[in-house]
Amino acid sequence: MSANPLSPATQATLLLCSPLRAGRNKDVQPLSIGEFNELEKQLQRAGAGLEQLLEADTAPLLKKFPAAVDAEQVTALLGRGFMLSMAVETWQSAGVWVASRNESDYPERLLRLKQNAPPLIYGCGGKKLLSRGGLAIVGSRDVDAAGEEFTRRAAASAAREEMQVVSGGARGVDQLAMLAALEAGGTVVGVLADSLLRSATSGTAREAIQDGRLTLVSAFDPEAGFNVGNAMQRNKHIYALADFGLVVSSGYNEGGTWSGAIEQLEKLRLTPIFVRADDDVPEGNRQLLRRGALRFPSEPWPAALREMFAAADQKNPPPMETADLFALHEKPPEYRGGRR
Amino acid sequence: MGTPLQNRATELLRQSVGDPQATFRPGQLEAIEHLLERRSPLLVVQRTGWGKSNVYFIAAKLLREQQAGPTLIISPLLALMRNQIAAAARAGVRAVRVTSEETNRDDWGRIRDDLLADRVDVLLVSPERLGNEEFVRTMLRPVAARIGLLVVDEAHCISDWGHDFRPDYRRITRILQSLPPSVRVLATTATANDRVVADLQSQLGASLTVQRGKLARASLQLQNISLPGEITRLAWLAHTLPKLPGSGVIYTLTIRDARTVAAWLHENGIDAEPYWGGLDEESGQPGLRERLETRLLRNELKALVATTALGMGFDKPDLAFVIHYQLPGSVVHYYQQVGRAGRALPDAFAVLLGGGGDSDITDHFIETAFPSRELVERILARLDAASEGLTLGELQIKLNAPRGRLDHALKLLSLESPAPLLKLDNRWKRTVAPLAPAFWGRVERLTELRKREQTRMLEYLHARSCLMQFLARELDEHDAPPCGRCAVCRGEPLLAGQFPPTLAERAAQFLQRTHHPIRPRKLWPKDAFSAYQFTGKVSDSLRTETGRVLAIWGDAGWGELVRAGKYSAAARFDDRLVAAVVEMVREWNPRPQPAWVTCVPSLNHTTLVAEFAGRLARALTLPFHPVLRKVRATPPQKEMQNSFQQAHNLDGVFTVTPGVDFTRPVLLVDDMVDSGWTFAVCAALLRQAGSGPVFPVALAQTSKTDET
Numbered sequence A: 001m002s003a004n005p006l007s008p009a010t011q012a013t014l015l016l017c018s019p020l021r022a023g024r025n026k027d028v029q030p031l032s033i034g035e036f037n038e039l040e041k042q043l044q045r046a047g048a049g050l051e052q053l054l055e056a057d058t059a060p061l062l063k064k065f066p067a068a069v070d071a072e073q074v075t076a077l078l079g080r081g082f083m084l085s086m087a088v089e090t091w092q093s094a095g096v097w098v099a100s101r102n103e104s105d106y107p108e109r110l111l112r113l114k115q116n117a118p119p120l121i122y123g124c125g126g127k128k129l130l131s132r133g134g135l136a137i138v139g140s141r142d143v144d145a146a147g148e149e150f151t152r153r154a155a156a157s158a159a160r161e162e163m164q165v166v167s168g169g170a171r172g173v174d175q176l177a178m179l180a181a182l183e184a185g186g187t188v189v190g191v192l193a194d195s196l197l198r199s200a201t202s203g204t205a206r207e208a209i210q211d212g213r214l215t216l217v218s219a220f221d222p223e224a225g226f227n228v229g230n231a232m233q234r235n236k237h238i239y240a241l242a243d244f245g246l247v248v249s250s251g252y253n254e255g256g257t258w259s260g261a262i263e264q265l266e267k268l269r270l271t272p273i274f275v276r277a278d279d280d281v282p283e284g285n286r287q288l289l290r291r292g293a294l295r296f297p298s299e300p301w302p303a304a305l306r307e308m309f310a311a312a313d314q315k316n317p318p319p320m321e322t323a324d325l326f327a328l329h330e331k332p333p334e335y336r337g338g339r340r
Numbered sequence B: 001m002g003t004p005l006q007n008r009a010t011e012l013l014r015q016s017v018g019d020p021q022a023t024f025r026p027g028q029l030e031a032i033e034h035l036l037e038r039r040s041p042l043l044v045v046q047r048t049g050w051g052k053s054n055v056y057f058i059a060a061k062l063l064r065e066q067q068a069g070p071t072l073i074i075s076p077l078l079a080l081m082r083n084q085i086a087a088a089a090r091a092g093v094r095a096v097r098v099t100s101e102e103t104n105r106d107d108w109g110r111i112r113d114d115l116l117a118d119r120v121d122v123l124l125v126s127p128e129r130l131g132n133e134e135f136v137r138t139m140l141r142p143v144a145a146r147i148g149l150l151v152v153d154e155a156h157c158i159s160d161w162g163h164d165f166r167p168d169y170r171r172i173t174r175i176l177q178s179l180p181p182s183v184r185v186l187a188t189t190a191t192a193n194d195r196v197v198a199d200l201q202s203q204l205g206a207s208l209t210v211q212r213g214k215l216a217r218a219s220l221q222l223q224n225i226s227l228p229g230e231i232t233r234l235a236w237l238a239h240t241l242p243k244l245p246g247s248g249v250i251y252t253l254t255i256r257d258a259r260t261v262a263a264w265l266h267e268n269g270i271d272a273e274p275y276w277g278g279l280d281e282e283s284g285q286p287g288l289r290e291r292l293e294t295r296l297l298r299n300e301l302k303a304l305v306a307t308t309a310l311g312m313g314f315d316k317p318d319l320a321f322v323i324h325y326q327l328p329g330s331v332v333h334y335y336q337q338v339g340r341a342g343r344a345l346p347d348a349f350a351v352l353l354g355g356g357g358d359s360d361i362t363d364h365f366i367e368t369a370f371p372s373r374e375l376v377e378r379i380l381a382r383l384d385a386a387s388e389g390l391t392l393g394e395l396q397i398k399l400n401a402p403r404g405r406l407d408h409a410l411k412l413l414s415l416e417s418p419a420p421l422l423k424l425d426n427r428w429k430r431t432v433a434p435l436a437p438a439f440w441g442r443v444e445r446l447t448e449l450r451k452r453e454q455t456r457m458l459e460y461l462h463a464r465s466c467l468m469q470f471l472a473r474e475l476d477e478h479d480a481p482p483c484g485r486c487a488v489c490r491g492e493p494l495l496a497g498q499f500p501p502t503l504a505e506r507a508a509q510f511l512q513r514t515h516h517p518i519r520p521r522k523l524w525p526k527d528a529f530s531a532y533q534f535t536g537k538v539s540d541s542l543r544t545e546t547g548r549v550l551a552i553w554g555d556a557g558w559g560e561l562v563r564a565g566k567y568s569a570a571a572r573f574d575d576r577l578v579a580a581v582v583e584m585v586r587e588w589n590p591r592p593q594p595a596w597v598t599c600v601p602s603l604n605h606t607t608l609v610a611e612f613a614g615r616l617a618r619a620l621t622l623p624f625h626p627v628l629r630k631v632r633a634t635p636p637q638k639e640m641q642n643s644f645q646q647a648h649n650l651d652g653v654f655t656v657t658p659g660v661d662f663t664r665p666v667l668l669v670d671d672m673v674d675s676g677w678t679f680a681v682c683a684a685l686l687r688q689a690g691s692g693p694v695f696p697v698a699l700a701q702t703s704k705t706d707e708t
C-alpha cells in the first residue's frame, strides 16, 4: 500500500531478521547475519532484490537457491506480514525508527563492518548524530572510584571540545561517560545491547533525546532483554560509530571490554584504541597496551584533547587507514565503501 | 457452470445456509473472487443484512483449502455474530471469537491450544483487543505469524469523516498501512458516503478496490413525531405500542432511559425489556443479553428498549418497528438503526420522537468525546516529571481527575503516532515525542463534524420533503426518488401522535416513583483511609445493604423539588418528599426491616438533613437517633473528582456514639448521593460500633449522564 512507512527492502529484512517484538515467540527463528548474508548473495546471483521476496509466490525463486538457504524457514518468516505491521505500528508509536542495511537512511559508519554490519538498526532520536563519529568510551561495569572519576573527566573534556561521546549504555563506565558528556553540553550516541524502548522512555534519556543531544541505537529488537552474545556484537557497533576508542578499565582475557578491544586491535581495526594507563589501572589495561593499544596520556591533559589525540596518533601509527583527524565531524571518505 | 472456485464457493454457501438451491447475492461472489485471486485490498460498502459474513467466512475457508493461514476479523460488533458463526460452522469453518464479556481465562487457554494446533480458521477480535498487550502476546502471537486475510469491519471508522469515532481504529489504520502486500485485506462497512470512501482510498492506498451496493429501504415507512418531554413520549408509547403489529426496538440514548421506558411499558402490561452493553455484568445474570435477543427474534417480546449497544449485526428480518425515544447523534446513525427493520416484511415502521431538550444529551456526548486541553497538559506535565512513569492509580491521586476521564485521555493520547506517552508494564511513561498540535486540530474538526451532524438530525426531524430521500441523500445516493410511503409523501401521519390525557398523568406519576438503587462500595481505595484503617475489600460485616435514591438531581420527577429544598432560603425539604420516601420505602420493603432512622451529619447545614430525617422517621413511625457526628469540616464531596479523592476526603471525619435500638437494622439518610463513599464510611463506622444492617436512603443522585 502506498502509505507504507517502510520500503519493501526494509520490510523484507525485518521479516527475515527480526523477532518482530522480542521475548514472546517460540515459533520460527529469524535468520542470523550469516544466513541473511548468504540469502542476499543468492538473490544477487539470481538477479533479484529483497523486495521480490514480498511478492505473492516466492516458491519458484527460493527453489533456485542451494541448500545453504532454508527455503521452508524463509517462507515461514516471510509469512509474518501481519506480525510485521503490528510491530512496526508499536515502534512507530513509541518514536522508535528502524533502518535496514540496504537503505540510504542506514548509518554509513556501520557499513565499515562490511559483512558484520547488522542488517537492521533500531533507534530513537535524530539520525544526524550517527554520522558525527567521536570518542567511544568503554569499560567494565565494576570500575573503581579512580576509573569513575577518570571517565567523568574524559567525557566532559571531549564534550567541551565538541567531540561526541559514543558509549554502550551499560551500568558503570558507559552510563557515567554518557551522563558526564550530556551534562557538559555535548552530544552522545548510546549503542544499546537491549531494551531500547525502555531506555528511551526513562527520564534523563528522554529529555536529552528531545533536545537532539542524544541518539540511542540498537541492532537488536527494541524489547530484547540482556543477552551476552548481543552485548559482544554491540561492541563492534560502538567502535564503528566512533573515530577513537578509549578503554577506561578492562578485565584481562575476560569480559566484553577486553574482547571488544582485542577484536579492534587485531581484526577489525576500525578505530585507534587508547587505554587509560595510570599507575593502578587493571591488569587488562596493561595487557591491551602490550597488544598494540595506545597509551592515553596521564593528567593533566593538554588544553585540547583533540590535538592530544592527533599527537598520540602520530606517535603510534594506527594499524589501518588513518582518519582525517582535523575533520572529525565529517564523514571520513575512506569509510564510505562497502555498499552492495 | 462456473469456475472451480465459483463452484466450490457456492457449495460452501449452500452448506452454510442449509439450502441446496441457495445462490449468492449480487456482489458476494465477486468479492470472494477478488480476495482469492487478486492481492489488492478490497472495500465492500453494503447495507446491513447484505451478507458480508458470507464473503469473509467463505473466503477464509477457500484460503485454508489453498494452505493459507487463518483469517483475522477485527470487529466491534462481535457480540452479535453468534448466528453468522453458527452458519459458518455448517460450512466447516472453525471460527473463534474473543470478547471481553464472554471469554473467561479458562477459554483463553483452550482457544490458545486450538490456535497453536492450527485448528482455527477464523479468529474474531474487537479493535480494543489489538491494544491489549496480554492478548497480543498470548493469543494473537500464535496466529499472527500466518494470517492470510485480514478483515476490518466498520471500516468507516478509519476515516475521520465517518459518523463514528472509535479511537482504536487509529491503530488499525496504521497496521493496515504498514502491511506488506502478502496479506490480503478486506474492509467492510454498511455506510460510507463519498467523502469517507475517498478518505479510505487515501489512507489505504490507491490500489484499494471499492465495491458499493445500493441502500435498503423497500418496506420502511418513516414518520417523525414532535413530542416535547419524557411524559408525553412515555404516554404516546404506552398508547401506541399495543396497536403496532409484531415486535420491535425502542432506542434510547442512555441506560437510564432504557430502564425507565421499559419499566413504564411493563407497568402498562407491555412486554418490554431494557437492554444495554453492560447488562450482563450489572444484572449479575451472564448471558441475559443473548437471551433477550433470542426472545425478540422469536417475537416473544413486544420490544427491547435498547441503547445503541443493540447494534449492527443484530439480524431480525421481521423486525416490525424501530422507534427512537430521542434524536440520535446523526442521520447516518439513524439510517443504520432503522435500516434493519422489516427487511422480510411488507411494512415496517420507523418512528422518530423529537422536540424538546434532546440535544442536551447529544451535546454531552460531543463535549466529553475528547479530553480537555487542561487535563491533557496536566497529564503530560506529571509524566514529564516522573522519570520512571506512573500507574493509573498514582496519576489519579496526583491529578484529582475522574478515573474514567483519565483513562479515556490516556488511551486517546497513546493512540497518536508518534504517541506522547505509552504504557510499559502497567506504567504510563512519556515518550520522546511531543503531542503534535495536529491532535487538537483533529479534535476541533471532529467536534465540529459531530455538531453539524446534530444539526442535520434536527433538519431531518422537521423535513418537509420525502424522509427516505433525505436519508438517501445524506449517504450520497442522489438519484433516490420520493418513496411514496413516508408520512411526508403521504401527507398524513402513519401513526397518530395523540394519546389520552389520563395516560400522561399516569406517566408523570410514574416518573415520580422511579427510584434507583444505591449499590454498596466493595473495595476501599488504596491508602485513602489511613485514619480509619480501612483497606482491601469492604468486608460483608461492614458493608452497606443496597439502598434507594428517590430521584436524579434536576430530573423531571422529584429532582426539581429536591433542588428547591436544598437551595431555597427556608432550607427545608418539602413534605411531599417525605411522603415520596415513605412510599419508596414501602415499595422497596428492605429486609431485615429497619427499626430506627439515623442520618449523615453535616457542619455546613446542620439542620437540613437531620430535620428531614426526623420527619421521615415520624412518618415511618420509627425512632430517630442522630448517632453520627462530624468532627472535622471538609470540602464538599462534589468537588472531589475521583474515587480516591472522594474517599480520602472522609478519612477520620465522622464518629459514632451508640445508643438505644443501636443493634437493630437502620435507615441511614442523606440528601445527596454521588460516589457513595459517605454512605460506605458511615455504615462501616456504625457496623464497627455494633449496629444492625445499614440501609442507605437518599433524595437525589448527582450522577453524570451515564454512558451507553
Ligand SMILES: [Zn+2]
Pocket (backbone or CB within 6 Å): B465, B466, B467, B468, B469, B482, B483, B484, B485, B486, B487, B488, B489, B490
Ligand atoms: Zn417519502
